[in-house]
Amino acid sequence: MSIALLITSADGKDTLFPIATEAIFSSYWLPIIEEHNLQFLRLFQTGLPVEKEDIPYILDEIKIFRNNLSKTGQQSSIINERLDAINEQLQLLVDQDFDSIYIG
Secondary structure, three states: OEEEEEEEEOOOOEEEEEEEEHHHHHHHHHHHHHHOOOHHHHOOOOOEEOOHHHHHHHHHHHHHHHHHHHHOOOOOHHHHHHHHHHHHHHHHHHOOOEEEEEEO
């Protein structure tokens, strides 16, 4: 299984951004999520619909995750590229209308 960000725009167009495979999420993401009690990122594994008011909290948790990924020496270019894409898309959605956002 894989984890992805699915955005449905206001005009009904779906866009999918991959986040991680289940194995990568379990190996690299979960230890940091659990250590820092990152509530939203934890839900990526089971899936969650995202409301506009959730976006700033998710962005904050992504920043914490990224800072701790670097500290542990577990940097992976693919993880950082995907974090960049998620971060960029969520920041854009703060000021845009959308139909739905789902991460899982």
